Amino acid sequence: MEIRKQYIELLRELIAIPSVSAKEAYLPEAAHLIADAFRGLGADVIYDDTYFAPFVLATFQSKVPNAKQLVIYNHYDVQPAEPLDLWATDAWTLTEKNGKLYGRGVDDDKGNLTARLSAIAEYLTEHNNQLPINITFIVEGSEETSSRHLDDYLAKHHHHLSADLVIWESGGKNVNEEIEIFGGNKGIVTFDMTAKTANNDLHSSLSAIVDSASLRLSQAIASLFDHHGNIAVPHFYDDIAIPNAREKQLVAALPLTRDSLITQHGIKVPLYTDRNGDDLKETLYFKPTINIEGIQSGYNSAGVKTVLPATATAKAEARLVPNMDPDVTLQRIKDHLQEQGLSDIVVTKTLGQPGYRSDMSDSEILRVIDITAHYYKAQPIVIPTSPGTGPMFYIHEALQAPIASLGIGYSHALDHAPNENIRLTDYNQHIDVIKELIRSYEL
Template identity: 65%
Template sequence: MTARQTYLDLLKELVAIPSVSAKREHLPEAANRIAKALTDLGGETTVDDTYFAPLVISHFKSQQPAAKTLIIYNHYDVQPAEPFDLWDSDPWTLTEKDGHLYGRGVDDDKGNLTARLTALAEYLDEHDQQLPVNILFVVEGSEETASQHLDDYFKKHPEIKGDLIIWESGSKDKDGRPIIDGGNKGIVTFNLKAKTADIDLHSSLAAVVNSAAWRLSQALATFFDQDGHILVPHFYDQVKKPNQREKELIAALPETREDFIKKNQIEAPLLTDKRGEDWKKALYFEPTLNIEGITSGYQGAGVKTVLPAEATAKVEARLVPGMDPDVTLKAIENHLVSQGFDDIEVEKTLGQGGYRSDMTDPEIKRVIALSQSTYDKEPVVIPTSAGTGPMNYAFEATKTPIVGFGIGYPGTLDHAPNENIRLKDYDENVTFVKNILASYEK
């Protein structure tokens, strides 16, 4: 059996394991299966199950003196597959159709892991089991739930050091150009709760009693002006400004404003248009403050004339490098107090910092050059993504530059029903990773 088929079979097994970290289900099962695959390939493998999501670490050692070390980071946990009725096939069964593979986690992130294992296996087979570079796999199980305890795992394992970290995943753009990215935003999420009575009241009392729904809405309204600019004092104080190279990379991204609107099916005016700002600069380099959801009062059929006693909101702030989650949340709390909303309860739910690689680092430039030669297309280089991930944990622990790329394409549908990859992208990624390994040959 070829290495490609071996690890496609492994991908089938992994997709069948519903390792949903939000539900804390089947995580040890997935970790142990990956550990076995790494051990079978020749890695010195450890499964650390100190916390609810075990961490898998596996070393593949080069016999060359002074060989560099590549850290390959992936995760085995996935998002929930619901709503099931929107899937065209069973999300927990790897399904091939018209050159695509479907299933939850087939891109994010189990397929990226098996593609890298395929590349390593093929390289070893083609080079008498010899490597020109040390490889250290680090595979976690809580990435989809803010990488809980990943920082603790890094503290327990100071041996996780290297010269370059190859991050979990990535994609091609709409024109088939590979995307290389070197960072992501951080995040702090929190709940806000307003309470104005011990019980819901008759709405006739609204003439003299404020409802919790109004109270919370009034508090939230103080966060923004009409153009979406964040009004919280000191919110922007820690923001690390992009350097000239980073601004040039973002300005050169081929996606247009019209592409962005169409892709995301946006109907409202862009806030950056209202502010007269560049939408790319804002998307990649500015923090956000967003209301995820609001809950209060009667939500059933018909009418219930009630004055709600409680209202809650789930809120998040996406953080750019330099911003500390706790410092940011404290600024928000202080703002509420200064605006007369000291009765609003604030509960932090998660937080992690952001990270942005130096895209001129020689190891990252190596990957960019190899991407161009492998795909015969100029890659799209993004110094930081608009999304969030645990890159900062990895960098703070290892002080190692990070670069991300993967097997996705614009129709991959990560986190959504019918998540899928194209087999041709999968195979090209295998070749790309093999070329990276070969670039360390002396």
């Protein structure tokens, strides 16, 4: 237990560093602290500060000949803590309350890192400082700002890197307290759409003869969808990876239902799948999307202003499934607008990242599933892909190994929101599971 307490102290120090990558703040401070912790445990550390957020690569070498290679991916950057007045405790002070730990980054992702360090430290202490596998940590500091340098970094260091299995940054239990294991995530391309119809806003009487930018942009947005909830951009679905039988079966077994989704969020419009008859879960997990994140144009304050806006912008995104390329997808959207006679709509890419799914039948993935099932005395919920986005694709490209996402979280961990927290029980269980995973490689 002493070891676990020691790493809770490390977690306390890490939480006290407001390493917000969006503000490019305190990133080297957090990276140095982590590098020192790895060195203290006997790892070989390569500290790379070529980028604004330094990378920490730490390797624990096994003496076993031809030992297998485990890679663990974590990040030390966090989301901004604002709005601070919504926090019940100080966001940058690790606070224990009723069996929970509060603080920005406690679940995403600093607590996962310290739990895994605890596991290795305990294992080493109990096994005469020997590991049955090589373990390499890749710890980055701009995950929350789309891992801007990860692909470049991995290409640069690929000669140090190989893996049989990758353990992803985080994960946890769902609302039904079932442990979840994810093997992939969607990609994304984000973009701005801008309409400019005149040099300046016009008197709205001119709407008799001139399109407003707000109308033009609305037409462009509307043209992206048909009335059944399908994306109307030609070739948009051409490249998508079709889910295999096991992937479909795993997703079919997930507890999500149409009615629970509607009730939980108070959804007041018919679901796409109600309109087009497609399967709800297969659509959520295996189909790409286009979403309009925000629209800005014209007059939006109190009272009336009879104006014809000359500019309008929308922030938009497409979530991508494996095999879809962010740039190709965006080009298809641009081509579509051109064909619709909307070539004046300027489309500008902001971020892009491809999606990835692991082979959930891989023997190393099955090992993780077995260990988890055995430890929790219940079958985990195995999910081939998260409908959200993360940089798994780049890690897979560099390492060519399957990825399993599991961790210390639970359904009220409030990642990215005020009062982010974890339960100490989940934290300690994850330490045990990582130790069990290491133990499973003993000969």
